[in-house]
Amino acid sequence: MKVLRGLAFFLACTAYATEPDDFLDQLDTALTIAAFHDNLRLRLSGTIDLEGYHLQQPAPGLIDSRIDNLFNPRLTLFLDAQMGSHIYFFAQSLSVTKLHLLHRRIS
Numbered sequence: 001m002k003v004l005r006g007l008a009f010f011l012a013c014t015a016y017a018t019e020p021d022d023f024l025d026q027l028d029t030a031l032t033i034a035a036f037h038d039n040l041r042l043r044l045s046g047t048i049d050l051e052g053y054h055l056q057q058p059a060p061g062l063i064d065s066r067i068d069n070l071f072n073p074r075l076t077l078f079l080d081a082q083m084g085s086h087i088y089f090f091a092q093s094l095s096v097t098k099l100h101l102l103h104r105r106i107s
Contacts, residue, residue, distance in 0.1 A: 039084055040082070054069050074096045
C-alpha cells in the first residue's frame, strides 16, 4: 500500500513539473541584464536552504535550546558581472539566522 501511495505522489509531482520550470526560466531571464551590445552582462541568482533538526535528547554541545525542533533557513545571493571578454566580477552575500550558542567555560 505504501508503494502505491509513493507512486501516486511521484506521478502527481511530475504532472505539474512543467509549470514551475517555466516560472523559474522566466525568473532567470528577468534577473539577467545585458547592455552595450552584450559587452556588459549582469546576472543575479541565489539559493534558499531550509534545514530542520529534531533532537531526541537535550541539545548537544554548544547549542542552547530548550525546544526539540530547530529550523535554520539560509539565503545565498550571487552576482556575476562581465564586461567584455577580459573583466569578470563575482559577489556573494549570505544571510543566515543566528543560532543561539551557549558559551561555557571549560574547567
